[in-house]
Amino acid sequence: MNENKTNINWYPGHMTKTRRMMEENIALVDIVIELVDARIPYSSKNPDLDILAKNKHRILLLNKCDLAEDNATDIWQEYFEKQGFRVIRMNAVKGSGMAQVTDAARELMKEKIEKLKARGRINVPIRSMIVGIPNVGKSTFINKYVGKTTAKTGDKPGVTRGKQWIKLKKDFELLDTPGILWPKFEDQQVGLKLAFTGAINDDILDAETMGIAFIDHMVARNADCIRNRYQIAFDTIEEPHVILRQIAEARGFKQKGGEPDLERAAKILLDEFRGGKLGRLTLELPEDIDTMLEEKAAREAEKTAEDKKRKQNFKKKK
Ligand SMILES: Nc1nc2c(ncn2[C@@H]2O[C@H](COP(=O)(O)OP(=O)(O)O)[C@@H](O)[C@H]2O)c(=O)[nH]1
Numbered sequence: 001m002n003e004n005k006t007n008i009n010w011y012p013g014h015m016t017k018t019r020r021m022m023e024e025n026i027a028l029v030d031i032v033i034e035l036v037d038a039r040i041p042y043s044s045k046n047p048d049l050d051i052l053a054k055n056k057h058r059i060l061l062l063n064k065c066d067l068a069e070d071n072a073t074d075i076w077q078e079y080f081e082k083q084g085f086r087v088i089r090m091n092a093v094k095g096s097g098m099a100q101v102t103d104a105a106r107e108l109m110k111e112k113i114e115k116l117k118a119r120g121r122i123n124v125p126i127r128s129m130i131v132g133i134p135n136v137g138k139s140t141f142i143n144k145y146v147g148k149t150t151a152k153t154g155d156k157p158g159v160t161r162g163k164q165w166i167k168l169k170k171d172f173e174l175l176d177t178p179g180i181l182w183p184k185f186e187d188q189q190v191g192l193k194l195a196f197t198g199a200i201n202d203d204i205l206d207a208e209t210m211g212i213a214f215i216d217h218m219v220a221r222n223a224d225c226i227r228n229r230y231q232i233a234f235d236t237i238e239e240p241h242v243i244l245r246q247i248a249e250a251r252g253f254k255q256k257g258g259e260p261d262l263e264r265a266a267k268i269l270l271d272e273f274r275g276g277k278l279g280r281l282t283l284e285l286p287e288d289i290d291t292m293l294e295e296k297a298a299r300e301a302e303k304t305a306e307d308k309k310r311k312q313n314f315k316k317k318k
């Protein structure tokens with residue numbers, strides 16, 4: 001992806017406040033359940049939660065599995081399990097994977113609960129909260145998970161300081177509002193993938209730039225998904241903007257003067273990707289992340305070397 005063409009800055013002003021609230025809420029729970037987007041499991045994972053939820057049990061939900069490639073999801077599941085996460089594949093819209101969440105939570109808490117019971121405690125509720133970046137499916141998950149059978153436990157003054165808990169089972173309570181986490185800001189590629197999936201606002205980039213970046217990304221990985229969807233032929237070394245033009249022509253999108261309407265084509269392309277119409281697509285694999293991080297480290301090393309040289313030259317001149 002061209003580093004210069006796009007310059008995204010989506011740093012939210014109120015991140016400090018969010019972080020503080022998150023810390024307070026995490027302190028109240030036993031388990032932090034993070035949702036990530038199975039199409040971009042790395043890019044949609046909050047970078048700071050490892051520190052924020054340091055001493056907590058963690059469950060990772062690979063959500064929107066229905067939109068991702070199964071074999072890629074297998075790879076990601078293994079990747080995160082190796083890092084010590086309890087991983088559950090999820091389609092929050094359909095409600096698949098839900099029962100596993102409660103089971104996993106009970107299992108994670110088993111030892112602690114047994115200890116408490118041995119000391120005479122009768123009911124030991126497991127408390128958890130849902131967190132994740134915007135649009136990852138938190139509300140959808142909670143609505144489906146909670147269903148109609150449960151009731152809010154309401155305020156428990158003194159204990160929860162005004163927090164609302166949803167009692168899901170006799171032994172299971174969920175904080176009723178999810179924690180909205182900030183996305184990664186570390187790399188342009190991450191930003192673009194967040195934009196492709198709709199995790200960050202569309203108005204950060206103009207549609208045409210985003211469409212071209214998306215084509216650039218997809219053509220290298222799976223050109224056929226675009227060829228098949230729009231019934232167009234192109235070589236994988238073709239310029240992305242030419243492919244966007246082909247899409248506009250294939251769909252008959254024209255501007256007033258008769259020129260292909262690239263903006264409309266780009267919007268449709270992204271919409272169709274998000275809606276799963278290009279097929280089930282995972283935009284990144286662990287190996288891509290390794291490459292990205294290596295490239296980033298190389299860039300930084302180069303910059304440090306350049307800075308050093310500049311400083312030396314400056315000294316020499318003096
Ligand atoms: N295909 C698919 N769409 C999902 C899934 N989970 C959530 N969505 C959709 O993603 C969008 C954002 O979901 P929402 O729950 O509002 O995300 P939140 O911002 O994290 O609360 C909505 O259009 C949901 O219907 C899923 O597992 N599969």
Ligand SMILES: [Mg+2]
Nearest residue numbers: 135138139140
């Ligand atoms: Mg929501």
